[in-house]
Amino acid sequence: VLATKTQSITTMTTQEEECMGSVKAQLAKIFETSLKVTVPNEPDVEPLIAACTGKFGDYQCNNAMGLWSKIKGKGTQFRGPPAVGEAIKNNLPTSEMIESCSVAGPGFVNVVLSKNWMAKSIQKMLIEGIDIWAPMPPVKTAVVDFSSPNIAKEMHVGHLRSTIIGDTLARMLEFSKVKVLRRNHVGDWGTQFGMLIEFLFEKFPNFEDATETAIGDLQAFYKASKLRFDSDPAFKERAQQAVVRLQGGEEKYRRAWAQICEISRNEFHKVYQRLGVHLEEKGESFYNPYIPGVIEGLTKQGLVEESQGARVIFIEGVNIPLIVVKSDGGFNYASTDLAALWYRLNEEKAEWIIYVTDVGQQQHFDMVFKAAKLAGWLPQGDNSYPRASHVGFGLVLGEDGKRFRTRNTEVVRLVDLLDEAKSRSKATLIERGKGEQWTEEEIESTADAVGYGAVKYADLKNNRLTNYTFNFDQMLNDKGNTAVYLLYAHARICSIIRRSGKDIEELMNKGTLVLDHKDERDLGLHLLQFAEVVEEATTNLLPNVLCDYLYNLSEIFSKFYSNPECKVIGSDKETSRLLLCEATAVVMRKCFNLLGITPIYKI
Ligand code: ARG
Numbered sequence: 001v002l003a004t005k006t007q008s009i010t011t012m013t014t015q016e017e018e019c020m021g022s023v024k025a026q027l028a029k030i031f032e033t034s035l036k037v038t039v040p041n042e043p044d045v046e047p048l049i050a051a052c053t054g055k056f057g058d059y060q061c062n063n064a065m066g067l068w069s070k071i072k073g074k075g076t077q078f079r080g081p082p083a084v085g086e087a088i089k090n091n092l093p094t095s096e097m098i099e100s101c102s103v104a105g106p107g108f109v110n111v112v113l114s115k116n117w118m119a120k121s122i123q124k125m126l127i128e129g130i131d132i133w134a135p136m137p138p139v140k141t142a143v144v145d146f147s148s149p150n151i152a153k154e155m156h157v158g159h160l161r162s163t164i165i166g167d168t169l170a171r172m173l174e175f176s177k178v179k180v181l182r183r184n185h186v187g188d189w190g191t192q193f194g195m196l197i198e199f200l201f202e203k204f205p206n207f208e209d210a211t212e213t214a215i216g217d218l219q220a221f222y223k224a225s226k227l228r229f230d231s232d233p234a235f236k237e238r239a240q241q242a243v244v245r246l247q248g249g250e251e252k253y254r255r256a257w258a259q260i261c262e263i264s265r266n267e268f269h270k271v272y273q274r275l276g277v278h279l280e281e282k283g284e285s286f287y288n289p290y291i292p293g294v295i296e297g298l299t300k301q302g303l304v305e306e307s308q309g310a311r312v313i314f315i316e317g318v319n320i321p322l323i324v325v326k327s328d329g330g331f332n333y334a335s336t337d338l339a340a341l342w343y344r345l346n347e348e349k350a351e352w353i354i355y356v357t358d359v360g361q362q363q364h365f366d367m368v369f370k371a372a373k374l375a376g377w378l379p380q381g382d383n384s385y386p387r388a389s390h391v392g393f394g395l396v397l398g399e400d401g402k403r404f405r406t407r408n409t410e411v412v413r414l415v416d417l418l419d420e421a422k423s424r425s426k427a428t429l430i431e432r433g434k435g436e437q438w439t440e441e442e443i444e445s446t447a448d449a450v451g452y453g454a455v456k457y458a459d460l461k462n463n464r465l466t467n468y469t470f471n472f473d474q475m476l477n478d479k480g481n482t483a484v485y486l487l488y489a490h491a492r493i494c495s496i497i498r499r500s501g502k503d504i505e506e507l508m509n510k511g512t513l514v515l516d517h518k519d520e521r522d523l524g525l526h527l528l529q530f531a532e533v534v535e536e537a538t539t540n541l542l543p544n545v546l547c548d549y550l551y552n553l554s555e556i557f558s559k560f561y562s563n564p565e566c567k568v569i570g571s572d573k574e575t576s577r578l579l580l581c582e583a584t585a586v587v588m589r590k591c592f593n594l595l596g597i598t599p600i601y602k603i
Helices: 014-018 023-038 063-071 081-090 115-128 157-175 192-203 218-231 233-247 251-275 284-300 333-346 359-374 414-431 440-460 483-500 504-510 518-528 530-539 543-562 574-594
Strands: 049-051 059-061 098-104 108-113 141-145 179-184 304-307 310-313 322-325 352-358 387-393
Touching: 023 049, 023 059, 023 063, 023 081, 023 108, 023 530, 063 081, 063 108, 081 098, 081 108, 108 115, 115 504, 115 518, 115 574, 141 157, 157 179, 157 251, 157 352, 157 387, 157 414, 157 440, 157 530, 157 543, 157 574, 192 218, 192 233, 192 251, 218 233, 218 251, 233 251, 251 414, 251 440, 284 304, 284 310, 284 322, 284 333, 310 359, 322 333, 322 359, 333 352, 333 359, 352 359, 359 387, 414 440, 440 483, 440 543, 483 543, 483 574, 504 574, 518 530, 518 543, 518 574, 530 543, 530 574, 543 574
Parallel strands: 141 179, 141 352, 352 387
Antiparallel strands: 049 059, 059 108, 098 108, 304 310, 310 322
16 A cells, blocks of 8 residues: 655754765655655665656656566556556655756656755755765775885886875865865885985995985986896895884884885975875884784684795786785885785774775785785675775877876876976966956965866866876867866856945845846856765765766856856846856865866956
8 A cells, every 4th residue: 555645754953964965865855755665565665766867857767667667467466567657756745955856768757846945955055065065985994005215216107197186186075074084195214215315424424414405306326226236236235224123113224114104205295285295104114013913813823825935915817916024024015015005994093995006016906905805804795884985097199199207218207297287387477468458466375276177187087097298289278178267267267256236245144146048047057066076986986977977067157157048137037147157166076176286266
């Protein structure tokens, strides 16, 4: 027997109302109620809600077909999926969200949202702030392991990608109120330090005086010491001794090591400062003391085997084993990552651990995660928590389609790239005559925002797994899907509001937003979809999903704004349309914020 409509109406508690989640999540709740009534014998059916692509509604519920195959032949009263869809529709509790519903084709339930509800929701966001549109946190604590360059080696464009992508993922999680441990897993441990330390002693007998200025370029220092290491057996011998003495904790060697790390760290910091990225360093050396215990534990569990003098973990489906102790008894990259994963799960209580590196390291992480599953540190399924995820990314290519390098085939220095992006955007501002209109400070900060924003966006807008070509002209173009276009679009919206001469705060609280025109409603719907887009981008660890959303938002806004029927300033709908402009600007700014881009307010 079907329950009557009134019986199934649920009243939301205030608590539930506070964390309502996305439109999709709110509709899912309503449909869940209906599904419970429609198929009482199938209690665990998850509502399948998706935004509509067609013209029949804004959202649709796709449960009918799947449900039908579950219940047919079990004495059901329904005569096919359309009937199931019809019942799902009829059993929906009344909700001010929904304007109308219809069943189409094999049982899709299409929902048209109420434009009054939509308008009210947007106005509520304006008054209370965009945080009310934050998605539900998937976990309480997460680690994002990103950037992670190697001491004394170059920080290359791959590390730039890791830094930009990792920062965005961290920002998205932080927006969802997840506590994020932003970890810089720098390569600060390993045999190369013996050679570096010995070379330091040789070049600077008073090595404590060897500051950054004295050494100059640490990469060149690395190269020179490597040359020495390869050509002089006596030096090589001393370097190998130095590793032992360093790892044995000898004071002088520790200090020399710390000094080399410090010089590198200052170099890295310059890039982070420019990009506005904050990270906390816990390098490989930090986990070193934990390695023996972790490996002992794995050995006791019977996971570690002897193979050609090394100690390894065999993993099903992978033809090479994971080496956890090298044949010389030393530890390696994998030993460190196992200890780090153990530490993050057990000491830091992280429930989601995210690693951002090039796709080349995919197999390494795949093996580490599988070993952790064998050890029972992580659950078997990929969709449960605690979870470890590898966020891989492709190469940055030069115009020649090869790995991005400068003319003399040296790797590109990151600071130089950022400098060039900035100076190019500054030149454009001067060309546009801003030199006469703006203060020097305004020019500098705008050039920063546009230049660095362009570099970040050009990276983030691609599906991270694909390679992309680094091209200044393209990323600094003010047309097309670029940060420049988007930043200008935002600045123009701000100028519309300024030109109106109205106090937007006052309008928010005293005026009323309505979505009567189709272009207004389309824009409103897109704004309301912000929460579910951030949720999708976060769950799937795909920043490009947010970039697509932002670009579409800008296009949909243009359509609205350029339509003479939607005139803003001086029309009788001015208040409402200004509020819609403001809501667009607020959502755009939040997108910029999540992408690590600084918005500009005038152009
Ligand atoms: N230092 C490594 C590299 O430059 C990246 C480290 C990534 N993080 C990790 N836990 N393994 O490729």
